Amino acid sequence: MSEIRTPAAGDDHSRDDDVVALLMRQHGDIRNLFDEVEHSEGDERRDAFRRLVRLLAVHETAEEEVVHPFARRSLPGGEQVVEDRLAEERAAKETLAMLDDMDVDDPKFLPRLLALRASVQEHARAEERYEFTHIRRSTDAAGLAAMARGVKAAEAMAPTRPHPGVESAAANVLAGPVAALMDRTKDAVRKAMGKDG
Numbered sequence: 001m002s003e004i005r006t007p008a009a010g011d012d013h014s015r016d017d018d019v020v021a022l023l024m025r026q027h028g029d030i031r032n033l034f035d036e037v038e039h040s041e042g043d044e045r046r047d048a049f050r051r052l053v054r055l056l057a058v059h060e061t062a063e064e065e066v067v068h069p070f071a072r073r074s075l076p077g078g079e080q081v082v083e084d085r086l087a088e089e090r091a092a093k094e095t096l097a098m099l100d101d102m103d104v105d106d107p108k109f110l111p112r113l114l115a116l117r118a119s120v121q122e123h124a125r126a127e128e129r130y131e132f133t134h135i136r137r138s139t140d141a142a143g144l145a146a147m148a149r150g151v152k153a154a155e156a157m158a159p160t161r162p163h164p165g166v167e168s169a170a171a172n173v174l175a176g177p178v179a180a181l182m183d184r185t186k187d188a189v190r191k192a193m194g195k196d197g
């Protein structure tokens with residue numbers, strides 16, 4: 001029995017009108033969920049892994065829609081920085097899809113999960129270093145808040161706490177394939193940022 005419980009996004013009191021604070025918190029939630037998956041088993045591991053997959057999917061989608069376009073336009077050397085991050089994200093998505101097709105009790109599951117964790121952590125550190133710090137320096141409060149609206153719309157698609165017995169359209173989408181969740185998240189982010197499809 002695991003005592004680890006990752007708090008739901010929005011449970012804490014961190015500022016939610018600063019896109020960098022929000023994304024840093026998601027990086028923390030992702031790290032905690034990897035621990036939760038590692039240290040649980042059976043149904044508990046299955047549930048924690050679903051939450052991890054969803055959070056990773058909406059987090060990366062939000063970054064692709066909100067953060068990378070800004071970094072590409074506004075940071076010195078932004079084109080290259082973003083190309084590097086996108087390559088890391090593509091590699092992570094491939095590993096994720098492979099894991100997603102595998103049962104959590106498969107003996108190959110844990111080694112692959114740990115490999116994914118290492119690359120996701122490295123990717124997150126690179127984002128924090130090459131994108132987030134510069135975004136804070138080059139953006140005013142209104143700009144940070146505008147980007148935060150997009151990230152919050154994405155986050156609403158991926159509750160990080162278990163939600164037993166929830167039967168709703170949203171829950172059905174969450175139970176479906178990762179690609180569908182990414183599409184829905186992209187639409188939600190664009191709507192929140194005032195852009196249409």
Ligand SMILES: [Fe+2]
Nearest residue numbers: 060063089127
């Ligand atoms: Fe990312």
Ligand SMILES: [Fe+2]
Nearest residue numbers: 059063124127
């Ligand atoms: Fe990230």
